[in-house]
Amino acid sequence: QSALTQPASVSGSPGQSITISCTGTSSDVGGYNYVSWYQQHPGKAPKLMIYDVSNRPSGVSNRFSGSKSGNTASLTISGLQAEDEADYYCSSYTNSGTLGMFGGGTKLTVL
């Protein structure tokens, strides 16, 4: 069981916006800004989409945005497109000694 909690699934229609949450504790998400998000299409390797809570690597669409409030980080995808259908994982630094922690993942379905 992951220490970072994500909803198992979310869905939305093309053009809509969706938000995926990632809930941790003050030892990880709440205490540090080393939060990242990865997108993974079926059969493919994960791709870094967001780092430092809200920054996008070069080449990532500005439809993807990240934020944090307290112990919960969020990934928002606006103007949903069919190609956004994938699994999304959050990750955070933690001072608890558990290195490389990922959330359990969220399956995004574009209706």
Added chain:
Amino acid sequence: QVQLQESGPGLVKPSQTLSLTCTVSGGSISSGSDYWSWIRQPAGKGLEWIGRIYTSGTTNYNPALKSRVTISVDTSKNQFSLRLSSVTAADTAVYYCARAGYSGYEGYMDVWGKGTTVTVSS
């Protein structure tokens, strides 16, 4: 740009040691401030970080796997490797290698291999 490619046996017998190699192309494994990581994913499940190595040889491992994992680097071959001992069926997964250190933080992995499937079975 930097590319990673995993290689190794796709089938390992229970109690034996799983050995995988990640070959780095398009750049030097010993340049910059990068960490080189291994992550795995059982079929239909989430990502599990296994460990990483810095070019100096410093390693960090997932505490849950630490007693069975060894990650090493061969700068002459531009490769890094994973060894996981005493494997069981629970170690069956897709294994990914990745470059970490994006934006200066060792937890951000920006380049990934395509992954290789390892099955533990007799």
